[in-house]
Amino acid sequence: MRVREWPLRAAASWRRDDDGSKLEEMTRTIEDLIPDYLRGLPVYIPGKPIEEVERELKIHAVKLASNENPLGPSPMAMAAARAVLGDSNRYPDGGTHLLRAKLAERRAVSPEEIFIGLGSSEIIDLAARVLLRTGLQGLTSEGTYAPFSVAIRASGAELALAPASGAELALAPQREFAFDLQAIAKAITPKTGVIYLANPNNPTGSAFGREELEEFLAAVPDGVLVVLDEAYIHYAVSMELRDSEEIYRKRKNLLILRTFSKVYGLAGLRIGYAIGRPELLAAMNKLRTPFNTSGVAQASALAALDDKEHVTRCIETNATERKRLNEGLAKLGFRPVASEANFVFMVVGPEATALSDELLQMGVIVRPLGWMGFPEAMRISVGTAEENDKCLAAMAQVLSGKDRDALKRAPTQMKKGELAAR
Ligand code: PLP
Secondary structure, three states: OOOOOOOOOOOOEEEEOOOOOEEEEEOOOOHHHOOHHHHOOOOOOOOOOHHHHHHHHOOOOEEOOOOOOOOOOOHHHHHHHHHHHOOOOOOOOOOOHHHHHHHHHHHOOOHHHEEEEOHHHHHHHHHHHHHOOOOOEEEEEOOOOHHHHHHHHHOOOEEEEEOOOOHHHOOOHHHOOOOOHHHHHHOOOOOEEEEEEEOOOOOOOOOOOHHHHHHHHHOOOOOOEEEEEOOOHHHOOOOOOOOHHHHHHHOOOEEEEEEOOOOOOOHHHOOEEEEOOHHHHHHHHHHOOOOOOOHHHHHHHHHHHHOHHHHHHHHHHHHHHHHHHHHHHHHOOOOOOOOOOOEEEEEOOOOHHHHHHHHHHOOEEOEEOHHHOOOOEEEEEOOOHHHHHHHHHHHHHHHOOOOHHHHOOOOOOOOOOOOOOO
């Protein structure tokens, strides 16, 4: 059927087919097609690119705002990327066979239980797209990674947020701003389809242990999927959390997410993976784009897995520098929350945004967390020794002219609402 008329202005217009009969009333605009649950989603505010800050301020800047790996990719990963760059005229392996086989071997699961995604970000979204819809509910906590809430809402499902542990636990600093797994379990209803957890959590850096996780999972019905996002798990050296696949083997309803963006230093190549039941992964494979990850990303990820020395160096440097950054911040009068990740979260008081802006002017980019629901907090990624020194020096300089008592206040309760961070 040939369409003769296709008016761009849609109000009260219509199109005709060849015999002139009226096909359909077109009284809507393109915008009308966007469902209400998408219109209401918050706009993602990315961190300032370092080049822009440097150009604007004509200074050398350090970026401690997006929890990247300050030591860069492994040299082996870079060599692997260069070696396959010349094949970029070809589509990559859409089935990611080599990488899935290697990960399956490493994690003692079958290749059918490995899904390779365009970063773990894609997998967070796909889990909701596959399992949730209008009439169901997705559950997460206050004070966690914002894309969880976005994925739930974008599926048309209702978003439920359980309260997090807050300042009432100030006497046990390692539990501050942590997930309250019991509260999450209590919030499960017959409509709950997916629960999102990040361990360690972003933006607070807190983590739960194996026992707590097992206790929580025992309270979750088999028909509810638990997405366990372990983007920062390598940095949680004190928590003995590396064996979540053992728990996975006992549970049918766990999807474990890992990324190459953090300890492997490949954030710019966009590649991550999930371990989960083949039936769920098969459905996710139907929805993803056929060539979601590039050949360069796949080759780099394969090589990065072999560079154990680089991984160890990144973990150790992070632990040393995280301690130094914490101590430096404590000397300045702050009380950072005990972090198991590659960043530090702290409540600084009402001047959090102003302080971040002043640091920016001095070439230190940190993350004020107001837009994520923590108006009095900031998050600082752990950088190299040099970057952390620059951050602490800039912070000391900015604070020298300020009323420190206002900044030494005890942490305030988290604000209710949608919270989180990249
Ligand atoms: N999950 C958490 C908790 C994160 O903090 C981040 C990024 O900062 C991601 C997932 C996204 O990682 P990817 O780069 O693999 O998409």
